[in-house]
Amino acid sequence: MTARFEMERLEADVAIVGGGIVGGSAALFLTRMGFKVALLERDWCGAKASGVNYGGVRRQGRPPEQLPLSQRSHAIWGRLPELVGIDGEYVRSGHLKLARNEADLASLVAYNKKVETFGLGLEIIAGEAFRARYPALGDRAVGGSLCPEDGHANPRLVSPAFARAAAKAGAVVREQTAVDHVERTGNGFLLRCTSVGGDALEVRSRILLNCSGAWSGRLAESFGEPVPLSSAHPCMAVTEPLPRFLDVNIGVEGGGVYGRQVERGNVVVGGGRGFALDADRARPARNAVLTLMGEAVDLFPQLRHAHVIRTWTGVEGYTPDRNPIIGPSATTPGLFHAFGFSGAGFQIGPAVGEALAELVRDGHSSAPLDTFSITRFAKADPALSVAAPAGH
Amino acid sequence: MTDTPVHPPIIVGAGPAGVRTAETLVAAGLRPLVIDEAARWGGQIYRQPPEGFHRPKRALYGFEAGKADALHRAMAGILPAVDYRPRSLVWNIESGALDVTPNDGLKGGRSETVPFSHLILAPGATDRVLPFPGWTTPGVFTLGGSQVALKFQGCAVGSRVLFLGTGPLLYLVAYQYAKAGATVAGVLDTSGFADHARAVPGMLRDPGTFAKGVYYVGWLRAHGVPVHSGVRPVRVEGDGRVEALVWRRNGAEQRTVCDAVAFGLGLRPETQLADLAGCRFRFDAMDRAWVPERSAAGRTSVAGVYVAGDGAGIAGADAAEMAGERAALALLEDLGRPVDSARATLLEQKLAASARFRRALTDAFPFPADWAASVPDDTPVCRCEEVSAGTLRKAARDGEAAEINRLKALTRVGMGRCQGRMCGAASAELLAQALGTGPDAVGRLRSQPPVKPLPFSAGILDEEKAS
Numbered sequence A: 001m002t003a004r005f006e007m008e009r010l011e012a013d014v015a016i017v018g019g020g021i022v023g024g025s026a027a028l029f030l031t032r033m034g035f036k037v038a039l040l041e042r043d044w045c046g047a048k049a050s051g052v053n054y055g056g057v058r059r060q061g062r063p064p065e066q067l068p069l070s071q072r073s074h075a076i077w078g079r080l081p082e083l084v085g086i087d088g089e090y091v092r093s094g095h096l097k098l099a100r101n102e103a104d105l106a107s108l109v110a111y112n113k114k115v116e117t118f119g120l121g122l123e124i125i126a127g128e129a130f131r132a133r134y135p136a137l138g139d140r141a142v143g144g145s146l147c148p149e150d151g152h153a154n155p156r157l158v159s160p161a162f163a164r165a166a167a168k169a170g171a172v173v174r175e176q177t178a179v180d181h182v183e184r185t186g187n188g189f190l191l192r193c194t195s196v197g198g199d200a201l202e203v204r205s206r207i208l209l210n211c212s213g214a215w216s217g218r219l220a221e222s223f224g225e226p227v228p229l230s231s232a233h234p235c236m237a238v239t240e241p242l243p244r245f246l247d248v249n250i251g252v253e254g255g256g257v258y259g260r261q262v263e264r265g266n267v268v269v270g271g272g273r274g275f276a277l278d279a280d281r282a283r284p285a286r287n288a289v290l291t292l293m294g295e296a297v298d299l300f301p302q303l304r305h306a307h308v309i310r311t312w313t314g315v316e317g318y319t320p321d322r323n324p325i326i327g328p329s330a331t332t333p334g335l336f337h338a339f340g341f342s343g344a345g346f347q348i349g350p351a352v353g354e355a356l357a358e359l360v361r362d363g364h365s366s367a368p369l370d371t372f373s374i375t376r377f378a379k380a381d382p383a384l385s386v387a388a389p390a391g392h
Numbered sequence B: 001m002t003d004t005p006v007h008p009p010i011i012v013g014a015g016p017a018g019v020r021t022a023e024t025l026v027a028a029g030l031r032p033l034v035i036d037e038a039a040r041w042g043g044q045i046y047r048q049p050p051e052g053f054h055r056p057k058r059a060l061y062g063f064e065a066g067k068a069d070a071l072h073r074a075m076a077g078i079l080p081a082v083d084y085r086p087r088s089l090v091w092n093i094e095s096g097a098l099d100v101t102p103n104d105g106l107k108g109g110r111s112e113t114v115p116f117s118h119l120i121l122a123p124g125a126t127d128r129v130l131p132f133p134g135w136t137t138p139g140v141f142t143l144g145g146s147q148v149a150l151k152f153q154g155c156a157v158g159s160r161v162l163f164l165g166t167g168p169l170l171y172l173v174a175y176q177y178a179k180a181g182a183t184v185a186g187v188l189d190t191s192g193f194a195d196h197a198r199a200v201p202g203m204l205r206d207p208g209t210f211a212k213g214v215y216y217v218g219w220l221r222a223h224g225v226p227v228h229s230g231v232r233p234v235r236v237e238g239d240g241r242v243e244a245l246v247w248r249r250n251g252a253e254q255r256t257v258c259d260a261v262a263f264g265l266g267l268r269p270e271t272q273l274a275d276l277a278g279c280r281f282r283f284d285a286m287d288r289a290w291v292p293e294r295s296a297a298g299r300t301s302v303a304g305v306y307v308a309g310d311g312a313g314i315a316g317a318d319a320a321e322m323a324g325e326r327a328a329l330a331l332l333e334d335l336g337r338p339v340d341s342a343r344a345t346l347l348e349q350k351l352a353a354s355a356r357f358r359r360a361l362t363d364a365f366p367f368p369a370d371w372a373a374s375v376p377d378d379t380p381v382c383r384c385e386e387v388s389a390g391t392l393r394k395a396a397r398d399g400e401a402a403e404i405n406r407l408k409a410l411t412r413v414g415m416g417r418c419q420g421r422m423c424g425a426a427s428a429e430l431l432a433q434a435l436g437t438g439p440d441a442v443g444r445l446r447s448q449p450p451v452k453p454l455p456f457s458a459g460i461l462d463e464e465k466a467s
């Protein structure tokens, strides 16, 4: 018996490879602008990095060049229900970055000064005042920097919701559909795709967005612009529901463990790295999990008699300078890239989607994107591409 | 050529399969490491009471007392020749090593990494749970759980216990309860009389087991216990404690007063360790579950990793003993040691026969295929995360979840303490029913470490703080 596979053809103004939070939000904003969009996702939309991350919706700690985008994203997060139809368990709990010693406190103060003009509303709290405000943390830190309107959300719910909202608005969203091959045609692009069931799909579009996360390097390279992108796997663990003791998203200056407690009481902690099973899947590493558990108890003694019920990780693309690549291709008109968020693309993703939509419509974005140009790696040392990604 | 392994062979599980594996390896001059979560060897069926409890084996194991005794003695006899680690949970397998943590109640302790070259997984099974209205009411237990209470602690789950579900265990546990002095309010079998009748020829392949089944039913009836087949549960009644079960048969509702319900619809194999070890899986239509692929000898798709017993697919205790021995012989063959090949062949033949008997059992006690369609929307399926049948159906109906891991991501089902070990089978059945397909077509839950909740003490470096 021979299987009969279908061959289908689609035309769109914009074809988007990858239905994570970046591709999903680009699809949503473009569709709202009136473009005909085809969103192609190999897995399920929002099932990769965008759906398995720690859920930190945080501006504090980002390098200044990311803050204009990050601020725009902050505004988008503020109207999440209106945009995607759910609240996604998004809460502006505040993000508190702890200083374990005076030197770390000094560096938090220095960061505050550096980003003053962006209006994050940071507040340094130290000494007596810190202990009075955070009795649960008081003796493990000398102080901290609070960003009151940062917070956290449930990535499993938020990220798929962007693609779903785009579909509702009229975008063609194809899940379980891998883009295998892309070529430039006379006036645009031809994408050859295969569904998990084996059916073929051809998409023709004028514009192409490369939002394929940690796997974006392949597409960029096929258009003659290789990028030193490497994959890494932040390690996560969650406890059973515990009595509430933490109402703020916690990070630590200098890296290490971070943690938050969700409405149900489960505490999510992150730190360390997992390992790759293959190019698409990763698993938490035992040493990372055990170290994370040890450090988490140090930071939160409340966990001492608790259990970790689940650990996980994901596949994230990292660049050598830890800044993403966002903007037009340097080799191919009509192609735009957005990837390499280096462990911090969940918060900023929606604004990146919006900026991509503006680039498509206007040829430029109202947010400054120059720092994120793909050309910055053109003459870069190839050795950079193998450098192991550092802290989160 | 004979290899001496760098590491001792490791056996996970000290039930019938694990004990016979160990015995066979010891007989060949190896010194295996046996890791078991339980406090004493024996596994589920031959579980021993805690040290210091003395109840005669005849009372504990009934007809199986002889087998229980033989298995306990076998392990006792080889204790000096094995490294035996009871009360130890294997919570992860990664790059050729196991992670083991003490399972000592609240005390916990640091996790230890144990490398292996040859690993036999014999982790057994748990009850398969299919929820129905009121199943989370205190006083509702799984069949296996109620048997554990009896075997391990010597206590009954209630004074008037109603038995509900299907499978040979249903009648066995009811009988054991009655013998132990509890009042058995009834035995309600979800399979029908016609199912039983149809299966008789196949069951006669193992006349001993068949006769025992007939005996239990006869004994229960003779002692005035109401036994009904073709039953469907309607709901548990009771506020804070079971007071009665309402059930339906031939369209008529009935109510049985009881203070506990023991229910079970067969068993599900424990397969997460095989998954973490990287074994390839296949869907088993009889178990309605994904099981590691294995050869007749027990080899998996990963060299050096073997599976035996109910953890490789439900086959019962006698088969578990044979499979354990056969897997040990496979391991020895792979080390280049001489093995009794006639014995290996005989074991494979007996295992094949027991698989045929198993098929007859499945005919006699079929899975209630209408369950997924009939469970009401407001019935909780995942207790840990409080996810109802309706929530799962909605996610499937809205076209958002066409696969079990996606269903988990969107609804939280299987994300709690049990990690889907209890609610996974029910969710897969519900998803399949909502999508108009079978449980084989909705994918397999991905395993992540830890396979069971891991105390934070596992990661604490400072021993002082850990205890």
Ligand SMILES: Cc1cc2nc3c(=O)[nH]c(=O)nc-3n(C[C@H](O)[C@H](O)[C@H](O)COP(=O)(O)OP(=O)(O)OC[C@H]3O[C@@H](n4cnc5c(N)ncnc54)[C@H](O)[C@@H]3O)c2cc1C
Residues within 6 Å of the ligand: A017, A018, A019, A020, A021, A022, A023, A040, A041, A042, A043, A044, A045, A046, A047, A048, A049, A050, A051, A052, A053, A054, A055, A056, A057, A058, A177, A178, A179, A180, A211, A212, A213, A214, A215, A233, A234, A235, A236, A312, A313, A314, A315, A316, A338, A339, A340, A341, A342, A343, A344, A345, A346, A347, A348, A349
């Ligand atoms: C464990 C972890 C924790 C993190 N924690 C945080 C955090 O707390 N805060 C934060 O801001 N960020 C965090 N991040 C980073 C953040 O999750 C990512 O930066 C962000 O989700 C990237 O979004 P994306 O859409 O570019 O990538 P993805 O979500 O990975 O989406 C890319 C999509 O492209 C698809 N794709 C790839 N190739 C093809 C192809 N050929 N055809 C079709 N589809 C294809 C993939 O299947 C995938 O769905 C974390 C990341 C991880 C892994």
Ligand SMILES: Cc1cc2nc3c(=O)[nH]c(=O)nc-3n(C[C@H](O)[C@H](O)[C@H](O)COP(=O)(O)OP(=O)(O)OC[C@H]3O[C@@H](n4cnc5c(N)ncnc54)[C@H](O)[C@@H]3O)c2cc1C
Residues within 6 Å of the ligand: B012, B013, B014, B015, B016, B017, B018, B035, B036, B037, B038, B042, B043, B044, B045, B046, B088, B089, B090, B091, B122, B123, B124, B125, B126, B127, B143, B144, B145, B147, B148, B169, B172, B267, B270, B273, B308, B309, B310, B311, B316, B317, B318, B320, B451
């Ligand atoms: C609760 C229960 C009661 C049963 N009662 C009967 C009965 O009365 N009659 C009958 O014929 N059949 C019964 N069965 C079926 C029974 O599973 C088999 O008949 C038989 O016990 C299978 O033997 P086994 O060696 O494969 O597994 P088991 O006997 O289940 O032994 C497996 C062992 O592995 C250990 N283990 C599992 N996971 C880990 C881990 N991650 N780390 C360390 N150790 C681990 C377990 O604690 C257990 O001791 C019962 C099953 C259950 C679940």
